[in-house]
Amino acid sequence: MPILVMKFGGTSVATPDRIRRAAKRVGVEVAKGYDVIVIVSAMAGKTNELVGLVDDISPLYDAREYDAVVSSGENVTAGLMALTLQEMEVPARSWQGWQVPLQTSSAHSAARIEDIGTENIAAKFAEGMRVAVVAGFQGLSPEGRITTLGRGGSDTTAVAFAAAFEAERCDIYTDVDGVYTTDPRICDRARKLDRIAFEEMLELASLGAKVLQTRSVELAMRYNVKLRVLSSFEEQSDEAGTLVCAEEEIMESNVVNGIAYSRDEAKMTLISVADRPGIAAAIFGPLSEAGVNVDMIVQNISEEGRTDMTFSCPTNQVARAEKALEAAKAEGQINYHELVADTAVAKVSAVGIGMRSQSGVAAQMFKTLSDEGVNIKVIATSEIKISVLIDRKYMELAVQALHDAFGLDKVA
Amino acid sequence: MPILVMKFGGTSVATPDRIRRAAKRVGVEVAKGYDVIVIVSAMAGKTNELVGLVDDISPLYDAREYDAVVSSGENVTAGLMALTLQEMEVPARSWQGWQVPLQTSSAHSAARIEDIGTENIAAKFAEGMRVAVVAGFQGLSPEGRITTLGRGGSDTTAVAFAAAFEAERCDIYTDVDGVYTTDPRICDRARKLDRIAFEEMLELASLGAKVLQTRSVELAMRYNVKLRVLSSFEEQSDEAGTLVCAEEEIMESNVVNGIAYSRDEAKMTLISVADRPGIAAAIFGPLSEAGVNVDMIVQNISEEGRTDMTFSCPTNQVARAEKALEAAKAEGQINYHELVADTAVAKVSAVGIGMRSQSGVAAQMFKTLSDEGVNIKVIATSEIKISVLIDRKYMELAVQALHDAFGLDKVA
Numbered sequence: 001m002p003i004l005v006m007k008f009g010g011t012s013v014a015t016p017d018r019i020r021r022a023a024k025r026v027g028v029e030v031a032k033g034y035d036v037i038v039i040v041s042a043m044a045g046k047t048n049e050l051v052g053l054v055d056d057i058s059p060l061y062d063a064r065e066y067d068a069v070v071s072s073g074e075n076v077t078a079g080l081m082a083l084t085l086q087e088m089e090v091p092a093r094s095w096q097g098w099q100v101p102l103q104t105s106s107a108h109s110a111a112r113i114e115d116i117g118t119e120n121i122a123a124k125f126a127e128g129m130r131v132a133v134v135a136g137f138q139g140l141s142p143e144g145r146i147t148t149l150g151r152g153g154s155d156t157t158a159v160a161f162a163a164a165f166e167a168e169r170c171d172i173y174t175d176v177d178g179v180y181t182t183d184p185r186i187c188d189r190a191r192k193l194d195r196i197a198f199e200e201m202l203e204l205a206s207l208g209a210k211v212l213q214t215r216s217v218e219l220a221m222r223y224n225v226k227l228r229v230l231s232s233f234e235e236q237s238d239e240a241g242t243l244v245c246a247e248e249e250i251m252e253s254n255v256v257n258g259i260a261y262s263r264d265e266a267k268m269t270l271i272s273v274a275d276r277p278g279i280a281a282a283i284f285g286p287l288s289e290a291g292v293n294v295d296m297i298v299q300n301i302s303e304e305g306r307t308d309m310t311f312s313c314p315t316n317q318v319a320r321a322e323k324a325l326e327a328a329k330a331e332g333q334i335n336y337h338e339l340v341a342d343t344a345v346a347k348v349s350a351v352g353i354g355m356r357s358q359s360g361v362a363a364q365m366f367k368t369l370s371d372e373g374v375n376i377k378v379i380a381t382s383e384i385k386i387s388v389l390i391d392r393k394y395m396e397l398a399v400q401a402l403h404d405a406f407g408l409d410k411v412a
Numbered sequence: 413m414p415i416l417v418m419k420f421g422g423t424s425v426a427t428p429d430r431i432r433r434a435a436k437r438v439g440v441e442v443a444k445g446y447d448v449i450v451i452v453s454a455m456a457g458k459t460n461e462l463v464g465l466v467d468d469i470s471p472l473y474d475a476r477e478y479d480a481v482v483s484s485g486e487n488v489t490a491g492l493m494a495l496t497l498q499e500m501e502v503p504a505r506s507w508q509g510w511q512v513p514l515q516t517s518s519a520h521s522a523a524r525i526e527d528i529g530t531e532n533i534a535a536k537f538a539e540g541m542r543v544a545v546v547a548g549f550q551g552l553s554p555e556g557r558i559t560t561l562g563r564g565g566s567d568t569t570a571v572a573f574a575a576a577f578e579a580e581r582c583d584i585y586t587d588v589d590g591v592y593t594t595d596p597r598i599c600d601r602a603r604k605l606d607r608i609a610f611e612e613m614l615e616l617a618s619l620g621a622k623v624l625q626t627r628s629v630e631l632a633m634r635y636n637v638k639l640r641v642l643s644s645f646e647e648q649s650d651e652a653g654t655l656v657c658a659e660e661e662i663m664e665s666n667v668v669n670g671i672a673y674s675r676d677e678a679k680m681t682l683i684s685v686a687d688r689p690g691i692a693a694a695i696f697g698p699l700s701e702a703g704v705n706v707d708m709i710v711q712n713i714s715e716e717g718r719t720d721m722t723f724s725c726p727t728n729q730v731a732r733a734e735k736a737l738e739a740a741k742a743e744g745q746i747n748y749h750e751l752v753a754d755t756a757v758a759k760v761s762a763v764g765i766g767m768r769s770q771s772g773v774a775a776q777m778f779k780t781l782s783d784e785g786v787n788i789k790v791i792a793t794s795e796i797k798i799s800v801l802i803d804r805k806y807m808e809l810a811v812q813a814l815h816d817a818f819g820l821d822k823v824a
């Protein structure tokens with residue numbers, strides 16, 4: 001029988017009633033003839049509760065014990081979901097990561113999936129079991145200990161199962177009903193997309209559109225797993241939600257498919273840096289070691305052997321960045337006149353695979369912002385994305401103007 | 413290094429602070445030179461919370477899924493305890509049942525321990541680890557699924573580890589400071605015993621003295637594991653608590669060491685039963701099939717081919733017993749004139765291994781009760797116990813009078 005993977009996040013399994021609702025959705029797919037692999041998160045709030053206990057006991061914890069503790073929330077949900085399905089007379093059983101086994105690296109709390117053993121579950125499907133409920137977010141290290149996959153681990157678990165079992169599709173049930181052209185809270189003309197390409201989703205996810213974790217989208221792209229994002233709180237048809245898929249499966253598309261933003265950006269400028277070969281490495285090496293996530297980088301033209309270097313990073317990393325740069329200056333590794341931090345900026349990006357073949361998107365973006373009187377502080381471009389750093393107070397205005405300018409409220 | 417097993421129940425690990433207090437006790441034993449195996453229960457209330465979720469979802473649950481869900485509480489405590497010990501710079505790690513492995517039968521929710529693999533833990537002790545923290549109450553079935561051991565499972569886990577590792581002793585930390593000659597809430601002259609024989613503890617446990625589960629005492633007796641019961645809420649010396657041990661290790665003992673009672677007893681009498689060979693089997697077979705726990709049985713002398721048969725059972729099983737007996741009568745298996753139930757009775761017992769060698773205990777017990785005007789309804793004796801059924805209103809009086817009569821307030 002064809003296999004479908006269905007993943008339910010923490011809010012979708014927060015109470016016995018919600019678990020029953022989710023199980024009903026699973027029952028619908030079983031009735032259609034699918035063998036289903038259900039991946040569950042911990043009930044909403046449970047993982048935080050467990051993390052809180054660990055923090056109370058040991059701020060600098062042993063990640064192996066942390067993993068053993070926090071993975072228990074998913075085990076509870078997996079058992080409860082299997083019981084709920086059995087109550088509905090759907091043959092089901094639960095699997096914990098070590099029982100599958102889902103083999104991972106030894107990088108506790110941020111483990112990488114290395115292999116999924118399909119034999120045990122496949123044998124049960126062959127015996128007539130219709131649903132395998134798997135505890136998400138967890139796996140087994142080569143040393144036989146429990147690992148967790150880190151943030152978004154359950155989405156990643158789901159995609160990995162879909163790849164390993166060659167599932168027809170991987171449905172991610174969440175608390176939003178799909179991927180939007182932009183954040184509907186900021187722009188009321190935001191429109192749900194029926195389809196979006198993996199590459200676009202990756203850019204949007206990395207920009208803070210929290211629907212799917214970057215890592216799960218990367219994995220889906222690599223194994224060409226069709227991902228569908230849909231709401232567990234609405235009645236669903238076969239066409240519900242948004243399908244994240246390969247570019248080839250999208251017939252028509254706007255040039256720009258999404259406007260993303262990030263509020264917590266800071267712009268930092270090193271004024272009058274001695275310009276010499278290797279200066280970029282001398283600046284960004286220490287920042288990287290200090291754990292600063294540098295995003296955009298701009299270097300102005302050099303005059304008389306000196307230049308200005310500007311970069312952006314998350315607002316809460318500014319202090320760390322300053323400390324790292326001052327230390328590098330004190331050690332003589334770099335030389336600059338002044339370090340200026342602007343923490344009142346935001347990043348706005350236009351994303352679309354259509355940019356590859358169509359020129360003029362950047363020009364249109366700059367003109368739109370200019371017409372609204374929004375000054376651009378930094379520009380960065382990639383193959384399918386144009387990002388600008390602007391004053392934070394103009395962020396909503398910029399998102400709305402760009403959404404209109406690129407016709408995102410209209411279907412392609 | 414000598415090995416010590418220490419078990420902490422749910423109230424002893426109910427909060428991070430209590431876990432720290434328990435870990436300190438473990439640290440004291442490590443400092444003395446022991447390698448320690450710590451067995452932990454779930455934090456107080458957690459198992460009930462999980463059972464509640466299962467009951468909400470599936471009243472007639474699949475015991476395999478039930479076990480997968482309810483075992484998670486112990487996993488949390490095991491990780492937290494290991495982290496706490498690490499914070500105190502005691503080398504420690506946690507083990508879940510399947511990691512040990514602790515092999516059990518497939519009888520989910522009431523599994524029997526079949527084998528404890530000592531290799532993994534012994535290898536870690538050899539590498540310098542000082543404490544193995546093991547999640548109690550759980551194991552691994554031959555089918556690779558998680559089992560639980562049922563009521564008192566963590567005590568049983570602790571004793572089984574002590575036997576498998578040939579531990580010097582198994583310390584059970586709980587919320588009472590030892591085993592008493594009787595319930596201090598009923599008799600203020602109750603005295604804590606320094607030592608008690610396995611056989612006596614078994615009789616007391618089965619009579620409702622809730623300090624240790626019968627099953628763990630049986631296991632300790634079979635493998636001659638020294639069990640110490642002590643409080644996790646008091647500063648402890650090496651002589652604290654009560655040692656449950658083989659008879660030979662108790663130098664001096666009173667003839668009677670404990671007065672136990674059970675409040676929820678009912679006395680049932682079948683009046684004028686046709687007396688013939690096999691009649692007892694015809695009566696108690698159906699009761700056993702109906703799940704009635706028959707305790708004492710008395711048969712009066714037979715007159716003219718008829719007799720009266722009296723037995724006791726828990727009060728809440730009276731309705732079930734009546735139904736089973738009436739059905740057996742309707743089917744012609746048994747024949748009696750009348751069935752009388754007296755639900756206002758209690759059982760009081762005197763327990764002591766000294767009874768084996770000293771006569772007159774029964775006589776002294778009957779005289780004591782007679783002097784207090786307490787009428788005895790049923791008598792049953794075993795090698796080391798004499799039990800009587802009396803009106804419930806005299807229960808406290810009887811316990812106090814017997815405690816005095818046998819000099820239990822005085823050390824032997």
